[in-house]
Amino acid sequence: MSIFRLLHEDATSRARRGRLTLAHGVVETPAFMPVATHGSVKGLTPQQIHDTGAEIILSNAYHLWLRPGCDVVETAGGLHRFCGWDGPILTDSGGYQIFSLAALALVTDDGVTFRSHIDGSAHTLTVEDVVRAQERLGSDIAMILDECPPGDADRATVAAATERTARWAERAAAARSRADQAVFGIVQGGTHLDLREQSARAMIRLGFDGYALGGLSVGEPRPDTWRVAASTTPHLPADHPRYFMGAGTPTDLVRLVAAGVDLFDCVLPTRLARNGTLFTSAGPVVIRHACHVADPRPVDEACDCYACRHFSRAYLRHLVMAREPLAVTLNTLHNVTYYERLMLRMREAIATDTFEAFAASREWAPPAASEEGIWTA
Amino acid sequence: MSIFRLLHEDATSRARRGRLTLAHGVVETPAFMPVATHGSVKGLTPQQIHDTGAEIILSNAYHLWLRPGCDVVETAGGLHRFCGWDGPILTDSGGYQIFSLAALALVTDDGVTFRSHIDGSAHTLTVEDVVRAQERLGSDIAMILDECPPGDADRATVAAATERTARWAERAAAARSRADQAVFGIVQGGTHLDLREQSARAMIRLGFDGYALGGLSVGEPRPDTWRVAASTTPHLPADHPRYFMGAGTPTDLVRLVAAGVDLFDCVLPTRLARNGTLFTSAGPVVIRHACHVADPRPVDEACDCYACRHFSRAYLRHLVMAREPLAVTLNTLHNVTYYERLMLRMREAIATDTFEAFAASREWAPPAASEEGIWTA
Numbered sequence: 001m002s003i004f005r006l007l008h009e010d011a012t013s014r015a016r017r018g019r020l021t022l023a024h025g026v027v028e029t030p031a032f033m034p035v036a037t038h039g040s041v042k043g044l045t046p047q048q049i050h051d052t053g054a055e056i057i058l059s060n061a062y063h064l065w066l067r068p069g070c071d072v073v074e075t076a077g078g079l080h081r082f083c084g085w086d087g088p089i090l091t092d093s094g095g096y097q098i099f100s101l102a103a104l105a106l107v108t109d110d111g112v113t114f115r116s117h118i119d120g121s122a123h124t125l126t127v128e129d130v131v132r133a134q135e136r137l138g139s140d141i142a143m144i145l146d147e148c149p150p151g152d153a154d155r156a157t158v159a160a161a162t163e164r165t166a167r168w169a170e171r172a173a174a175a176r177s178r179a180d181q182a183v184f185g186i187v188q189g190g191t192h193l194d195l196r197e198q199s200a201r202a203m204i205r206l207g208f209d210g211y212a213l214g215g216l217s218v219g220e221p222r223p224d225t226w227r228v229a230a231s232t233t234p235h236l237p238a239d240h241p242r243y244f245m246g247a248g249t250p251t252d253l254v255r256l257v258a259a260g261v262d263l264f265d266c267v268l269p270t271r272l273a274r275n276g277t278l279f280t281s282a283g284p285v286v287i288r289h290a291c292h293v294a295d296p297r298p299v300d301e302a303c304d305c306y307a308c309r310h311f312s313r314a315y316l317r318h319l320v321m322a323r324e325p326l327a328v329t330l331n332t333l334h335n336v337t338y339y340e341r342l343m344l345r346m347r348e349a350i351a352t353d354t355f356e357a358f359a360a361s362r363e364w365a366p367p368a369a370s371e372e373g374i375w376t377a
Numbered sequence: 378m379s380i381f382r383l384l385h386e387d388a389t390s391r392a393r394r395g396r397l398t399l400a401h402g403v404v405e406t407p408a409f410m411p412v413a414t415h416g417s418v419k420g421l422t423p424q425q426i427h428d429t430g431a432e433i434i435l436s437n438a439y440h441l442w443l444r445p446g447c448d449v450v451e452t453a454g455g456l457h458r459f460c461g462w463d464g465p466i467l468t469d470s471g472g473y474q475i476f477s478l479a480a481l482a483l484v485t486d487d488g489v490t491f492r493s494h495i496d497g498s499a500h501t502l503t504v505e506d507v508v509r510a511q512e513r514l515g516s517d518i519a520m521i522l523d524e525c526p527p528g529d530a531d532r533a534t535v536a537a538a539t540e541r542t543a544r545w546a547e548r549a550a551a552a553r554s555r556a557d558q559a560v561f562g563i564v565q566g567g568t569h570l571d572l573r574e575q576s577a578r579a580m581i582r583l584g585f586d587g588y589a590l591g592g593l594s595v596g597e598p599r600p601d602t603w604r605v606a607a608s609t610t611p612h613l614p615a616d617h618p619r620y621f622m623g624a625g626t627p628t629d630l631v632r633l634v635a636a637g638v639d640l641f642d643c644v645l646p647t648r649l650a651r652n653g654t655l656f657t658s659a660g661p662v663v664i665r666h667a668c669h670v671a672d673p674r675p676v677d678e679a680c681d682c683y684a685c686r687h688f689s690r691a692y693l694r695h696l697v698m699a700r701e702p703l704a705v706t707l708n709t710l711h712n713v714t715y716y717e718r719l720m721l722r723m724r725e726a727i728a729t730d731t732f733e734a735f736a737a738s739r740e741w742a743p744p745a746a747s748e749e750g751i752w753t754a
Contacts, residue, residue: 319415
């Protein structure tokens with residue numbers, strides 16, 4: 001039985017309205033998952049995460065496996081009880097982090113040997129270990145271990161990683177033991193459409209609960225990202241959710257929803273918040289800029305988040321300049337709310353068969369936006 | 378008309394139950410003010426400050442004067458609107474900060490010349506400037522500028538600072554222009570009881586709305602602190618509030634309430650929270666310690682703050698180890714709640730004429746506490 005119900009297909013694009021039913025709740029799609037790498041969306045309490053409109057968060061099995069360790073989380077009654085978030089959680093396997101963060105990662109057909117990015121200690125994780133770790137964490141959705149080659153890898157390297165990911169997927173599917181946890185396969189293949197199709201077929205054969213597009217947003221030109229996604233989704237079953245890993249800007253989200261993607265995660269709204277860059281309906285606001293020093297307006301007059309309802313740009317700038325911890329909380333609350341409202345707008349546009357017009361309106365990416373390089377056309 | 382109503386005097390000590398009526402609300406005393414130096418209690422939203430039970434917060438005119446500047450706060454409609462806290466605020470004048478933080482502070486009878494601790498820029502603040510700055514900030518209670526000599530200063534230095542503070546107080550009283558703002562005089566005199574008495578008389582003559590004990594908790598032995606406070610309060614009018622500046626540990630608070638003090642502030646609960654040291658009814662918990670790695674219990678089973686209701690010691694430790702910003706929020710929420718509950722317990726004990734028994738019970742400072750040096754007997 002599919003965890004996904006396709007509610008409506010937009011008449012003007014390939015965008016889809018759907019609903020995920022998971023162990024810890026229901027998620028309306030398209031949906032954006034704020035990133036809680038270590039089991040906390042930086043600076044937000046679970047109540048504040050909920051207030052942004054987020055229905056599902058993403059955590060990272062690699063990070064939690066290293067610290068505090070799956071045994072600690074399991075003893076606490078699982079990841080939900082540990083971090084006080086009772087809604088759905090997707091755990092990334094951490095394949096991407098092992099390749100990007102860990103030192104001396106050595107990949108074999110069995111899995112990965114690497115050194116911890118925290119203390120340099122040596123570790124080996126087999127494909128089965130990664131399944132088991134996420135089962136112990138108890139996330140609603142687990143991701144298989146995949147090999148994610150860099151964005152500039154040659155075709156032979158990408159092909160080899162794609163084939164290895166397929167072999168790993170088979171072992172991961174066989175290792176599953178929790179009926180209450182969905183598992184997503186990951187389609188690799190770089191920007192090579194034939195490899196993407198081949199990878200999609202291999203994953204579908206294994207009957208996962210959903211399918212992710214991996215190995216994109218890793219440095220390739222942005223139009224390639226969208227083109228590859230749009231060319232890959234037709235090879236995926238319509239009655240299963242599609243998750244694009246690690247994207248992106250508001251423009252990315254709109255383009256990828258138009259390509260038929262249902263689920264997203266990205267550190268952009270939370271990371272930019274910590275740098276004091278805020279998303280608004282009139283373009284990005286770099287709150288540190290001197291022009292905001294006495295500005296009594298909220299960050300975004302069109303936003304009703306806690307930060308915009310109670311505080312001026314002048315105060316938020318002051319908090320950033322004085323390095324007050326509250327700056328992280330309020331800025332993150334605002335940026336994540338901005339992303340969640342964008343998803344809500346897209347769900348509404350799909351439901352009313354007006355997605356193409358919404359995308360063309362560019363209300364989600366005002367002209368000023370490109371100046372800061374946050375939104376890209 | 379006094380801003381203070383004396384509701385009840387404990388039959389077993391000199392502790393007092395009272396009520397402050399200020400421009401932005403009512404404060405039940407004895408009361409503890411969490412410190413919001415830059416207009417933010419570190420990591421807490423105004424809603425979360427309210428949830429701790431705090432009815433009044435303390436901010437610092439020196440810090441706000443330097444950054445963002447009183448003009449910015451005034452343009453925003455005053456400090457309350459600027460920082461989104463609609464309850465009472467006391468602003469410290471910043472005399473103590475000028476002497477302790479600023480470089481090359483030069484004191485004359487006119488005021489203070491100093492270099493900013495932020496950028497080294499040169500500034501002069503007269504006694505009248507300090508009154509005016511706090512009137513522009515619009516705090517409920519303003520403090521006069523005082524000269525606070527170091528804890529090890531000799532008698533002549535202390536006497537000179539006490540006399541200068543008296544001269545400054547006269548000018549401050551004359552400079553007041555806001556009827557809706559209370560102003561507190563500050564009693565100096567180090568540990569010299571005769572200077573304290575003399576300073577108290579000088580302040581009372583000027584008819585302030587309340588009287589502070591300054592120049593204590595600056596390095597002198599703890600028993601001296603309590604002794605001086607207990608010897609000074611009898612010289613202060615019973616129908617006016619008494620504020621002990623910059624104390625202290627739970628033990629300090631109990632001892633000073635027993636001496637007839639009504640109002641407190643201290644960075645201890647907020648600063649220790651950021652270091653991961655938490656106050657509990659069973660003694661201090663250093664959450665970083667390995668013994669908490671898998672501990673499913675809340676920090677304090679007797680506490681009903683948001684952190685204790687939703688999170689385990691294991692999770693709080695994990696947040697601290699992973700340097701997650703949420704650690705600051707949850708730890709601060711807990712420690713400030715602990716202080717506010719202690720004040721509530723003291724108010725209850727006074728109302729029932731059982732303060733002496735409460736103090737003797739030491740329920741507020743369990744034996745284990747002394748090991749960490751947070752509570753001192």
